[in-house]
Amino acid sequence: MEPRLMNNLRVVLLFFILISTASCENDLDLKFCGLWQHGKGSLSLNVNLSKGCSGISVSANQSALSIEGQITAQCKQANEIQLGLNLKEETPFCLYWDPLLDHLMLQVGGKNLTLCYPGSLKGSSCCTDLSDGPKADQAPYGIKNGIIKTDFISSKTRTHYNFTAQPINCKMLCDQQSQQSTRGNMTERAAVKSFAGWNIEHPCARSSEVEMTEDFRGVNVTSPFSKGESAESATTVHLPPALKEAAKKSNKVVCTFFQNNSLFQEVDKEARILDDVVGITVENEIIVNLSEPIRIAFHHDVIPKTHSRSCVSWDTRKDPLQVNWLGDGCEVGQKGEKYTECLCNHLTYFTVLVQIKPRPVRHLLALTAISSLGSAVSVISCVAVIVFLARKSKRCKEASIHIHLGLAVSLACLNLLFFFTGVLANVGGESVCVWVGALLHYSLLCSFAWMGAEIFHTFWLICIIFNPSPKPFVWYTVGFVLPAVPTVILAAVGDIYGVKKVAPSDDINNPYLMCWMKENPKALLAHYFTNMTVTMVLVSSGFVMLFMVYRKIRTREEWRQNRKAFLSIWGLSCLFGTTWGLTFLDFGRLADFMLFISCILNSLQGFLLMLRFYMLDWLRKESGGSTLGTSSTGSTRQHMLKAQEQGKRDSEQSCSSHALYAKMQNPFQRK
Template identity: 30%
Template sequence: MRDLYSFIIWILSYQIITGQDPPREQYNISCHKVRETCMQDPSKSVPRCIENYMRRCSMIRTRTPVEGYYTRDMSDSRPMLETEEGIIVHISSEALQKSRTKEKMNSNLIVSLVNKTFFVTNSSPEVVYGDNVLGVWLGVKEISNLSEPVQLRFINSNQNENVSCVYWHLDQNGNGYWSTEGCSTNVTNNEFVCSCNHISFFAVLINPKIPEEIHIVRLNYISYVGSALSIVFTATVVIMFLCQRKKHSENSIIIHAQLAGSLFLLHVLFLCSVWFSDRSDQVCTTLGLLLHWCLLATFSWTAIEGFHLYLLLVRVFNIYFKRYMLKISLVAWGVPTVTVMICGIIGKYTSVYGKYAIHEEKEKSSNTSICWITTQTVISYITVNGYLGLVMLFNTVMLAVVLVKMHKLRSQDVQIKLNKKRLWKDWVSLLGLCCVLGVPWSLAFFTRVPLNLPVLYMFTVLNSFQGVFLFLWFLTLTCKARKEEFVPSKGTLNVSFQSTEEHITTNVVSNMIQKK
């Protein structure tokens, strides 16, 4: 009989690991030890574990205060609790009434601060205000649908008004996501006031991704239309470059063709990753890996564009390298290949690529998904954010060099300086360079500022239609080059076909020669 009883206890204990409610025999744990006990195995759902234990744990008084853990008997006349961090929890009389049972008429309010790293969704990480999430429990019952909501007050230390009060919605599998359902937000100069009709894990999100679902739909349509047009126009650009290469073999032409090719592959893989995200895990994993490779290849070729511009503007006369195109091609295509191979090897142990939820606001709602990197941690930050940051830093410096060179050129030549038409053409050339150097990608670092919604629209439009802009820029250069073949301008080198960088460079070089 004793062996049978032990076996039953073992079976019930297993339910704790699987995320189900723990058995009665396991409720003898002290409430102040629940958080540390559940954090010992972070591979399991820590919020689910804490939620299960906190409702029926043993209220044992501790001699010394436990950091981040607070409790209060709700039998007194002031149903509120204030933490050392300045968070104030007000419990409504309706919540107290619902928390009472036949066995116990007075309930204990438990408040615990849990590290926000345990509350991560499959989509991009949320910006949680502060370092912790506030967990609130009142008795053993689940309290919800309150007509008189509970109130939580967070100190507004940075005067940020673009916030939203949310709670952590737990599903049956122990996973969860942030939701604003049942919570309202009121911002004052000193506090964030959250009024919610239930009790759960609460937090304040600074600058939520997009507050309204209609913006998600609009951004999706912009992305799809822009990517489809970019596919058509980048394919046209590649064909035009190849036709020009039959007569001319400038390195700039080949580099631009490679950039257009990488953009073509990027937009094709982007649409495929969206449309086939509901297929099998193997298909989505493959598409996510290829999309990652195409994105890194695009970043690499924009960096090569910046490097080639450096040779033309800074090195000028000493720009010959043996097998130059072969070397830069190996770098631009090889670095992304090695990176995704390493990520693929890591993926055998931890799932790196797969279905990635872009938008997941409410349960049973239509979600926007894509085959992409699922582990938004070191892999994503280093290979995408870090790599893009280095590329944009270098290319921004090169744009600054172009501006300085053009300013010096105009200050030395009065005739060109007074020519407004020539100045307008220079600015058009700069806009073309911004497109080639991938400057619009830098907007990705500003999508979490207070005005993130306009920035998101700008980022989506500029990068989705980048192939169209590249085509227009190349078409303008082609017409300009053909015109200069018949009417060579004075003070510039007569060239048959040149990129924007070479036009600027030859103007600078010719002016230097004439001055000497």
């Protein structure tokens, strides 16, 4: 045979193969996207869906987007949903349809709305092969830039798009798609579905129906999908007898098994859900708060110990625009590297959420013990300082006493709340932690505010020695009222304070619970704008103030007395809050060491404050019994920065820094 004839035959054969392949495949999914041209004001979504397979229409006008038609096998819905979105006059949207699962979802304004929840069709007629029907007229409001999958249709603004459909046997379509998945020919379908994290193992769901008889004592339902040759690797659901008692209208329970996590909304980018998802429903009933939990045993690939896992449910009871994976009502039972048991007290869709990028804390138990012990000691120490300063204020009118008193009170509240935060989080839960977290944040900001007041007061006494310092009510306003402003604003915004989980590196699945800011974008933004920003300003200001004091005293003869020099610098460091700067050094090889040092110094800050006042009082007695000032600069000046000329000082003059400074020619002038 001639080579030319042979080539022609090969081309003809290839052409028939392509035709036969194309003829046996159906245009399975629908992805229709466009720009909704609408007016300003309230927007709504009108949904009118019924069973059948005639087609679907997507229309839009100035105030509403409408989806109606016959396209579903089991889903029937007719309602109006208020979008309530503050959108521009052009809003992108996409409509997704999966006939194998009877799943219809709309994405509008960056949010996902499930119109028909996924399920098993059981050999029903699937509605597929949707194609664009008759063209609509152009209008000022409607749908612009219509796209079907990747095919651009029209740039004009049309009032509606009509899609006609053809019914097909679901089993045949499912077998066809399974064969494509086996051959690895799922590129086009995976490209159509634009959500991240799609992992298609089997395109169809399988369901099992259980009849709960009068003598129902519980039953195990096993998924037809298995991870290996053994049936023991399949997902298993145990329905307890309590489910029979809770179901009032129906005795039938349907367990649907999915191997396609792409059906559900995205989760956090740092987490993923298992490929296996289980849906448990009782028709026309909402089952919650079961007295005995449903047990779901998931078998999966190996989950490293550094990755936390939690049992979650797809909440379909609230606003459909807020459907997401939640941990409410579920907890982890037995678990292993390839096995996780979930205990849940309600019915919906269930799976396991795995944290991909864990942030475990090394030596969490030791750090917790140090913090708790240090907080307890600091609370007792701060109470002693408060009593000492309260007595001192009766005979001394020095402004610095009010600042020291405010710092001691705020540190006492901070350490007291931190000591009990773990207990309150475990006992009270989210409702209690909203208030405790806000109070803890307020106490922290108060402590920072009073440390800033110490820095400013020291600067005032050094640079403006002949002017009276601000009145006590000014300091109290700055220290107690000003920190309340951001705390009240964040509490009003909501979803900021609550239970925070701190995962230890040795057992990441048993996190330490505390009341603080949550781990969500809003709380993280609040943390950086309040805590981190204030800490950076405080620490930098404290170091600048310490440097100014050092430059004034480094040539003095008293500086050579190491004990007094160390006491002054160390005491000012404690008051100025410079130890909080260690929190920024938690990186590199010395991260663990710096974390321990920071934990020790900051948790014992109240004790160090008491120790400073005790040492000052001891030095006063050692120096001859004269009463020494207790201000941040008072102790430094009276111990180290002696004036060139000092007159006679009685106890009243020594209590008033400004009276003493008025008698000084120039306390910071070098000799």
